[in-house]
Amino acid sequence: MTLPVSPTSISAQISRRKCLIRLSSGGMLLLFSEYASAGGQLEEPLMDSVRTALGSAIANHAPPVPEFKDSESKIAYLRWMGAMSERLKKKMPELQIRQEFLQTVWYESKRAGLDVTLVMGLIQVESNFRKFAVSSVGARGYMQVMPFWTRVIGDGDPGKLFHMQTNLRFGCVILRHYLDRERGDNFLGLGRYNGSRGRAPYPEAVFAAQRSWLPGDRALG
Structure with a gap:
């Protein structure tokens, strides 16, 4: 059972140090030079309707193949892919x-109604x-998803959070959920x-990282 962790204890525990991780899916040992520097969503009670909606949002495992309404949109995407x-x-x-990775980030960001540059900034920080x-x-993977989410809205297998699309799908759906809870406020949603x-360091770090992924042509965002 995953117990809620206070923001204070999270900030105290997150440190740059070496760790040895055993991956249950492959029995491999991977040595990381440091812990991931962020990631600690808190488990909160969810209304049944919200739980069902979030569960449905992560359930579709179709390949992340972008679709475009016109040729201009497709060209913009291809230019974005090349630049990024x-x-x-x-x-x-x-x-x-x-x-x-970039195709999946684009697909999952657009699917969740998120700014892809914000998601890229978040991944960089996380x-x-x-x-x-x-x-x-x-917290695991690109978007540092806490394992309890797989129990709350998934199939209960936290090992799947090391799968690229699964991790990005969970991360984008969770971020969309938090932004909705905060009525679209990026600062509070990211926090x-x-x-x-309510604390500034993390949102400000994401906003700073986001600027690294802004395309030269704003039409590509």
Whole structure:
């Protein structure tokens, strides 16, 4: 059972240090140079209707293939992919993995009604684009999703949070949920995502990282 963790204890526990993580899915040992620097959503009671809606939002496992209403939208997407792929090259050297990641981020962001640059900024702060990142409070993957979410709105298997699309799907749906709870307020929504609602450091870090992913042509955002 995952117990709620206070924002104070989260900030006290999140430190830059070495850790050895055993991945239950493959029995592998991976050495990370540091914990993920963020990630600590707090488990809160959800109304049945909200739980059902969130569960439905993460249930569809169709391939993340973007659809476009016209050729201009498709061209904008391809230009975005090219520009972002170049910026992400140092963090994800393998082209195929990088393209799959960007396509999935685009798809899941648009699906959840989120600004893709905000999601990219959040991922940078949460995991620095590391698929197998684990925080000191147990948050997992690119978007540092807390395992309790798989029990609350998923199938109960936290190991799936290391799967690219699953992690990005959960993260985007959860962020959308928090933004809706805060009536679209990015500052408060991001704080809730991090378990530090009302505190400035985390939202400000995401906003700063977001600027790194703004396209030169604003029409690509």
